[in-house]
Amino acid sequence: MTPADVFDPLRPRLLRIAYRMLGIVAEAEDVVQEAYLRWHQTDREAVRDAEAVLVRTVTRLCLDVLKSARVRREEYVGTWLPEPIIETVEGDDLTLTLMMALERLSPLERAAFLLHDVFGMDFEQVAKALDRAPAACRQLASRARAHVREARPRFPVTEAKGHELARAFHAASQSGDMQALQTLLAQDAVLYADGGGKARAIPNPVYGQEKLLRFFQGVWRAPAVSSAQLVHEGTIDGLPAYVTVDAEGVLQTTAFGIEDGRIVAIYVMRNPDKLKGIRHRVVGESP
Known part of the structure; x- marks a missing residue:
C-alpha cells in the first residue's frame, strides 16, 4: 500500500x-x-x-x-x-x-x-x-x-427563515429602504468588514442599529454599490449569505448572524486574496 x-x-x-x-x-x-x-x-x-x-x-x-x-x-x-x-x-x-x-x-x-x-x-x-x-x-x-x-444565538432561526432575512436585507440595501433595514437589524447589531488593505472596507466594526443605518445610507449613494449584481445565494460557513459583484468588478460575500428573527451580525468579505475560491466557484474564474 x-x-x-x-x-x-x-x-x-x-x-x-x-x-x-x-x-x-x-x-x-x-x-x-x-x-x-x-x-x-x-x-x-x-x-x-x-x-x-x-x-x-x-x-x-x-x-x-x-x-x-x-x-x-x-x-x-x-x-x-x-x-x-x-x-x-x-x-x-x-x-x-x-x-x-x-x-x-x-x-x-x-x-x-x-x-x-x-x-x-x-x-x-x-x-x-x-x-x-x-x-x-x-x-x-x-x-x-x-x-x-x-x-451561540440564544434564539436561533430556521435555515429557511435565515435565508429569507438575507434576501430581505439585500433587497432593502439595494433599494435604499432604510425603514426596511431598521426592521431587519437588532438594536445591538454589528458589522465587520475585511478588505485586507486591498479593497475598500471600513477599518473598524460598526456597532448599533442607528450607526449601521447611517452607514448603509451613505454606502447606498455609491453607484458601484447600489448597482451590485447578486451572483449567488446560499450558506457561507454555516450562515445565510449571498455573493455580489459591484460595477467595478469587486466581489463581496455578505453573511448574517441571526437571533430571534433579527440580524445581529453582518460579516462582509472584500479582500480579494480570501475570495479566490469563491470567485472560482461562483463566477467561474480561475483562482
Missing part, C-alpha cells in the same frame, strides 16, 4: 481540521501537504493508527502557523475575518460567528475544543495531538466551550 493510499481518504478530514484551526484555505492546504510529505518520511510499518498520527501532525503544524499568524494579524489592515467557504463543513454547527469567537482563544484552547467537541476525538487522543496531559486538555476545551457558548 502506497503512502497516498492511506493519506488520500483522510485528506478531506485533515483539511477540515486545518481550516477550522487557521481560517485560511491556502494555509490549511499547505499544512496538509506538509503533513503528506512527512507521512512519506514516516516509518509507516510501525504506525498502528494512521489517522491519529496524521491528525497529530496537522494539529502541531497548525499550532506553528498560528504562532506566526498572531504577528501577521496584529499588522493586518482593518478587521480580520476567516476566509469564507460556501460548503457547510462536515455538517457541524461551527458557524462563522463561532469561528470568530475561537479567534479570541489561545491556539491550544482552540485546538483542544476543535479536536474534541467538533471532530469527536477523546481526550486521550487530544492529549497525544497536543502533547499535553488529558486533564489539561479537558481544561483547555472547557475554557473554549464557555466562549463558544456565549457566542
Whole structure:
C-alpha cells in the first residue's frame, strides 16, 4: 500500500481540521501537504493508527502557523475575518460567528475544543495531538466551550427563515429602504468588514442599529454599490449569505448572524486574496 493510499481518504478530514484551526484555505492546504510529505518520511510499518498520527501532525503544524499568524494579524489592515467557504463543513454547527469567537482563544484552547467537541476525538487522543496531559486538555476545551457558548444565538432561526432575512436585507440595501433595514437589524447589531488593505472596507466594526443605518445610507449613494449584481445565494460557513459583484468588478460575500428573527451580525468579505475560491466557484474564474 502506497503512502497516498492511506493519506488520500483522510485528506478531506485533515483539511477540515486545518481550516477550522487557521481560517485560511491556502494555509490549511499547505499544512496538509506538509503533513503528506512527512507521512512519506514516516516509518509507516510501525504506525498502528494512521489517522491519529496524521491528525497529530496537522494539529502541531497548525499550532506553528498560528504562532506566526498572531504577528501577521496584529499588522493586518482593518478587521480580520476567516476566509469564507460556501460548503457547510462536515455538517457541524461551527458557524462563522463561532469561528470568530475561537479567534479570541489561545491556539491550544482552540485546538483542544476543535479536536474534541467538533471532530469527536477523546481526550486521550487530544492529549497525544497536543502533547499535553488529558486533564489539561479537558481544561483547555472547557475554557473554549464557555466562549463558544456565549457566542451561540440564544434564539436561533430556521435555515429557511435565515435565508429569507438575507434576501430581505439585500433587497432593502439595494433599494435604499432604510425603514426596511431598521426592521431587519437588532438594536445591538454589528458589522465587520475585511478588505485586507486591498479593497475598500471600513477599518473598524460598526456597532448599533442607528450607526449601521447611517452607514448603509451613505454606502447606498455609491453607484458601484447600489448597482451590485447578486451572483449567488446560499450558506457561507454555516450562515445565510449571498455573493455580489459591484460595477467595478469587486466581489463581496455578505453573511448574517441571526437571533430571534433579527440580524445581529453582518460579516462582509472584500479582500480579494480570501475570495479566490469563491470567485472560482461562483463566477467561474480561475483562482
